[in-house]
Amino acid sequence: MRRPISLLLIATTLAALAGCGKTRTGTIPPKEEAVTLMDRSQNAKAARILEADLRENPDDDEARLLLASAYMGLAGIDVYRIFDAFQDLLFKRSLKDQIISPKSDPNAKNPLGNGKIPTKDEVKSQAEGTMIALDKSVSSLQLALLYLDRFPQIPAGNWPLVEAALAQLESMRDPASDTFTYRILIRLIYLKSYLVEKVMRNEQFGSREWACGFDARNFDEGLAFFTRHALAIDDELGQGAAKGAKALGKAHKNFGFLADAANYADGFGEWSQGLTFSEVENFVKARFNCN
Amino acid sequence: MLRLRVFAAAAVAASLLGGTPAFAASSYFTFVPARFRTLELTASSRALGEICLSRDQMPDGTVCNPAYLPDVRDSTLVARLYLGNGYSALTTANDFINKPLSKETMQALFSGDNVVAVEGNVGLNFTTGGLSAEFAPYRVQYVSELHNPNFPVIDLHAAIERSFVIAGGIPGGILDPNLREFRFGTKARILERKFVHGEFSFAQAGTDDPRDYLPSKKQTAFLLDPSIAWVGEKRPWKPRVSLGTKNVGFSSPSYDEYPNDVDLEAGVGVEPPVRFGRVRIGLDLVDLFRAPTFEDRLRLGASYQVGLLETMIGANASVFTFGLMFGLNFLQTAVVYEFFRDDLDGGGAETRLSTELSIRL
Numbered sequence: 276m277r278r279p280i281s282l283l284l285i286a287t288t289l290a291a292l293a294g295c296g297k298t299r300t301g302t303i304p305p306k307e308e309a310v311t312l313m314d315r316s317q318n319a320k321a322a323r324i325l326e327a328d329l330r331e332n333p334d335d336d337e338a339r340l341l342l343a344s345a346y347m348g349l350a351g352i353d354v355y356r357i358f359d360a361f362q363d364l365l366f367k368r369s370l371k372d373q374i375i376s377p378k379s380d381p382n383a384k385n386p387l388g389n390g391k392i393p394t395k396d397e398v399k400s401q402a403e404g405t406m407i408a409l410d411k412s413v414s415s416l417q418l419a420l421l422y423l424d425r426f427p428q429i430p431a432g433n434w435p436l437v438e439a440a441l442a443q444l445e446s447m448r449d450p451a452s453d454t455f456t457y458r459i460l461i462r463l464i465y466l467k468s469y470l471v472e473k474v475m476r477n478e479q480f481g482s483r484e485w486a487c488g489f490d491a492r493n494f495d496e497g498l499a500f501f502t503r504h505a506l507a508i509d510d511e512l513g514q515g516a517a518k519g520a521k522a523l524g525k526a527h528k529n530f531g532f533l534a535d536a537a538n539y540a541d542g543f544g545e546w547s548q549g550l551t552f553s554e555v556e557n558f559v560k561a562r563f564n565c566n
Numbered sequence: 567m568l569r570l571r572v573f574a575a576a577a578v579a580a581s582l583l584g585g586t587p588a589f590a591a592s593s594y595f596t597f598v599p600a601r602f603r604t605l606e607l608t609a610s611s612r613a614l615g616e617i618c619l620s621r622d623q624m625p626d627g628t629v630c631n632p633a634y635l636p637d638v639r640d641s642t643l644v645a646r647l648y649l650g651n652g653y654s655a656l657t658t659a660n661d662f663i664n665k666p667l668s669k670e671t672m673q674a675l676f677s678g679d680n681v682v683a684v685e686g687n688v689g690l691n692f693t694t695g696g697l698s699a700e701f702a703p704y705r706v707q708y709v710s711e712l713h714n715p716n717f718p719v720i721d722l723h724a725a726i727e728r729s730f731v732i733a734g735g736i737p738g739g740i741l742d743p744n745l746r747e748f749r750f751g752t753k754a755r756i757l758e759r760k761f762v763h764g765e766f767s768f769a770q771a772g773t774d775d776p777r778d779y780l781p782s783k784k785q786t787a788f789l790l791d792p793s794i795a796w797v798g799e800k801r802p803w804k805p806r807v808s809l810g811t812k813n814v815g816f817s818s819p820s821y822d823e824y825p826n827d828v829d830l831e832a833g834v835g836v837e838p839p840v841r842f843g844r845v846r847i848g849l850d851l852v853d854l855f856r857a858p859t860f861e862d863r864l865r866l867g868a869s870y871q872v873g874l875l876e877t878m879i880g881a882n883a884s885v886f887t888f889g890l891m892f893g894l895n896f897l898q899t900a901v902v903y904e905f906f907r908d909d910l911d912g913g914g915a916e917t918r919l920s921t922e923l924s925i926r927l
Contacts, residue, residue, distance in 0.1 A: 313714045344717035354718055354768065453769035457717060460769070520773035 309341055318348035336447045340454060343461075346440035350433040352464060401546065402558045408543035409559065412498060413481045415536030416470060419501070422532075423467035431472050437465050455515030456523060462504045462511075469500055487565035491552035498540040505533040606630055607687040607705055608648055609900035609922035613889025614867030615880025619793060619808040619833025620848030625869060625876045625891045626898055626924055628691050629698055631808055631833070632751030633795035635735030641694035646924035650685035650904075656706065683709040683918070700731045718768040722780070723823075725761035747799065752792040755815075760784050763823050787826055789815035804837040830854040843872030859883070878902075898924045 303311070305328040312321040322345040329338050347354075398404040429437060444450065444458050474497035479485040508530060516524030547555050559565075606616065610624040618630035627642040629635050649656070689702035710722040735751030766779045793810030809832050817826040835848035850865040857863045867880040878889040885906035892899050900922040 310713050310719075313716055316715070318716065340717065341714070344714055348716035352716065354716060451770075452774055453767040456769035456773050457767075515773065519775070519778060520770075521775060522773040 306335075306338055306341055309345065313341075313345060313348060316348070318345045321345045322349065334448060336449060336454075339443045339447050340457070343440040343443040343457070346436045346443070347461065350429050350436040350440070352427065352429065352461075354460075401550070402561075405543070405546040405550065405555060405558055406562050408539065408546045409555075411539040412536075412543045415532070415539045416474065416497075416501065417481055418532060419466065419505075419536055420470055420475065423463060423470065426464045426467045428471060429464060429468040431468070434465070434468070437461060437468075441465075450514075450518075452515045452518035452520035452523070455511045455518065456520060459508050459511050459515070459523075462508050466501065466504050470497065473497055473500075483563050483565075486559050486563040489556050489559040491547075491555040491559075495544075495547075495552070498543060502537045502540045505537040509534045509537075607685060607702075607707075608646065608689075609889060609891065609902050609920060610878070612650075612904065612920060613878035613880055613887050613891070613900070613902045614848070614869060615850075615865045615882045615885070615887060617833065617835075617848040617850040617865045617867035617880065619795075619810055619831055620806065620835035620850050621833070621846065621867065622797075622806065622835070625871070625878065626893075626900070626922075627926060628693055628700075629733070631793055631795065631810070632698070632733035632735045632753045632791070633749040633793040633808055633810070634797075634806075635693075635696050635698060635733060635751050636737040636749050637797070638693055638695045638698075642692070643927040644689075644691045644693075644898075644924050645927075646687075646689055646691070646898075646922055648685070648687040648689075648920065648922040650683075650902075650918055650920035656684050656686055656708075681709075681711050681916075685920070696735055698731075698733045700729075702727070702729045702731075704728060719765060720768070720771070721765050723761070723763045725759055725763075727757055727759040729755060729757035731755045747796055749795045749797065750793075751795075752790055755787070755789045755791070757789075758784070758786045759824065761823065783821060783823075785817055785819060785821060785824055787815065787817035789813045789817070789826060793831075802839055806833075806835045808833045808835075827856050829856050840870075843870055845870050893926070896926055898922075898926055900924075 305324050309321040309324045309328075312318070312324070322342060325338050325342040325345060329335060329342060332338065398407065441458065441461055444454055444461070447454060450458075474480070474494065509527070512523050512527040512530055516527060550558075606618065608624070608626065608628070610626045610628070611618070611630065614621065614624070621630060622634040622637055623629055626646065627640075627644060629638060685707045687702060687705045689700055689705075691700040692698060705727040706725070708724040710720055710724075713719050713721070731753060733751060733753035735749055738745030738748030738750060741750075760782060762780050762782050764780045766774075770779055789812070791810060791812045792814065793808055795806060795808035798805045809830070811828060811830055813826045813828050815826075817824070820826070829852075831854065832851045833848060835846065837844065837846050845868070847868040848866070850867075851863050852865060853863060861883040865880070865882040867878065869876055869878040871877075874893055876891045876893070878887070878891065880887040880889075885904050887902055887904045889900060889902035902920040902922075904918040904920065906916055906918065
C-alpha cells in the first residue's frame with residue numbers, strides 16, 4: 276500500500292514542477308512578454324517585440340511607454356540606481372530649499388545675479404553685449420550642472436537610444452501624468468550627459484583656460500540643445516501637473532532656473548547674431564587677454 | 567485496481583498544473599491573485615489544495631463542509647495563528663491599509679524587495695457535533711510586486727478582513743430513516759473587508775496623490791453556503807459525495823475584485839484502508855458555473871495520518887502544496903510549503919513557506 280501512495284506523491288510533484296516551470300513563449304501577449312524580458316534585463320529582445328507590436332498597433336500608448344523604457348534599459352539607465360537622486364526632487368525637500376535658495380547661502384536667492392540680458396542701448400558694442408550674454412549663459416549652465424550632477428551619465432554612444440526613447444514618449448496620443456515625469460527624468464539625465472561631454476568637457480569650464488580655448492560652434496550647439504530640453508521640461512512640468520501630478524506642479528516653480536537659463540541662451544544667440552563663430556571666439560579671447 | 571486509481575489521480579494533478587497558465591499576467595492587474603481567492607486561510611486548507619466539500623474533518627479538527635458536522639464526535643476549541651511568508655511584510659500591509667497613504671509609504675515599496683507577500687489569519691474556532699462557530703478578527707492578505715526596472719511599475723493587492731462564521735448540520739436519519747446516509751448543513755458567514763487593489767508606476771508614486779490611483783475600498787457581506795452530503799460509512803473505502811452552493815446572500819457594495827458570486831460546488835472523497843494510520847483523499851469541483859477553465863474547477867488533496875503526525879499534499883490550478891501537521895493534546899503546529907504559479911508574473915513559479923500554531927482545548 277505504501278508504494279502506490281509514494282507514486283502519487285512523486286507523480287504529483289513532477290506534474291507540479293512541469294506546470295510551474297513552463298516557459299512563456301507564444302501564448303503571452305507581446306507587452307506582457309516584453310515586461311517579463313525587461314525584468315530579466317533582456318531589453319534588446321523586449322524592444323524587438325515591442326517594435327513589432329507597434330507596427331501592428333501604432334496607437335498603443337502603453338506599448339510606446341514600454342518601448343521607451345526598453346530603450347532606456349539598453350542605454351544603461353536603471354531607474355533604481357537613480358532613485359536616490361530622483362526622490363529628492365519628488366519625495367523630500369524641495370529643489371528650492373536645496374539648490375536655488377538654501378537658507379545657509381545668502382547669495383542664493385538669485386543665483387544668476389540681478390543682471391538681465393542687456394539691451395543695445397545699455398552697452399557700448401556688440402562685443403560687450405555678447406560677452407555679458409555669454410557670461411550669463413555660462414553661469415546658468417554651471418548652475419544647471421550643479422543640480423544635474425546627481426543624475427547618472429549616459430555614454431555618448433547611447434544617446435541615439437535616449438533620443439529614440441524620447442521620440443516614443445513624445446508620440447504618445449494621450450500620455451498620463453507619469454509619462455511626463457518619465458520624460459522629464461530622461462531629459463535631465465540626457466542634459467547632464469550632454470553638458471558634461473559636449474559643452475563643459477573638463478572641470479575648467481568657465482575659467483580663463485576654458486575661455487582661451489573657446490569653441491563657439493560647439494558652445495552654440497550646446498546652448499541650442501540645452502534650450503530645447505529646458506523648455507521641454509518646463510512645458511512637461513506644466514502638462515504633468517495638469518494631468519494630476521501635483522508634485523510636478525510644485526517642482527514647476529523650482530525649475531524656474533531652467534527657463535531663465537534658456538532665456539540667457541536666447542540672449543546670447545541674439546547678441547551673437549550676424550557674427551561668425553571666429554569673431555565670437557576672438558571677442559572671448561580678447562576679453563580674457565589670451566594673447 | 568488501486569494502482570490504476572493512483573495513476574488516474576496523478577493524471578488529474580498533471581492536468582491541474584500543466585498547460586497554459588489560466589491567469590496570465592495582466593499589465594492592468596485587474597484580478598485578485600488566485601491564491602487570495604480562498605475562504606479558509608488555515609494551514610490545513612492550504613496544505614490540502616483548499617479542498618472543502620470532499621473532506622470530513624480537517625487535520626486541525628475543524629470542519630469545512632457543514633454537512634459533515636453531524637459526524638463530529640468530540641468538541642474542540644481551537645485558537646490558531648496562521649502566517650504565510652514573513653513577519654516584516656505584515657507591518658507594511660497593515661500600514662498600507664490602516665494608515666493614511668503617504669509618499670513615504672509609496673517610497674518604501676520601491677526601496678524594498680521586489681516581491682513582498684504575506685498572509686495572516688488569527689481565528690478562534692469551536693466545533694462540536696452538529697455545530698461550529700468561528701471568529702476571525704484579523705485576516706490579512708498582501709502582495710506587491712515590482713516589474714520593469716527601466717520604468718518600475720508596482721502591482722499591489724492588500725486586503726484585511728474580519729469575519730464570523732456559524733455552521734450547523736443535521737443527519738438525514740432524523741428526517742427519514744431512508745436518508746440515514748445523508749447529511750445536510752449550512753454555513754453562514756458575515757464578513758467585512760477593506761482592500762486596495764491596483765497598479766501604479768514609480769513616477770505616479772512620486773507625483774500623484776496615492777488615493778487617486780489606489781483608492782481604499784470596503785465591503786461587507788452576509789453569505790450562506792448550504793450543502794448536502796452522502797457518506798457510505800459501511801463501505802470499505804468510506805466514499806463520500808457532497809454537493810453545495812456558496813455565496814447565497816448579498817455583498818455591499820459589489821466589486822469586481824470580490825464578486826462573491828453564487829456558484830455550485832461538489833466534492834468526492836475516499837478513505838482507502840491502510841494497515842497503519844489513516845489515508846484520506848478528496849477531489850473538489852468548485853465554481854462549476856463561473857470558473858474560466860476546467861483546471862480552475864479542480865482541487866485535489868490527500869493526507870496520511872499516523873500517530874501525532876499528518877502529512878498532506880494538495881494541488882489546484884495555481885498551487886501545489888506539501889504540509890506537515892504535528893499535534894499534541896493541546897498544541898498543534900503545521901508547516902506548509904507552497905509551490906505556486908505567480909499570477910502577477912505571467913505564471914512564473916514561486917514558493918512560500920507558511921506556518922501555523924494552534925492551541926486546541
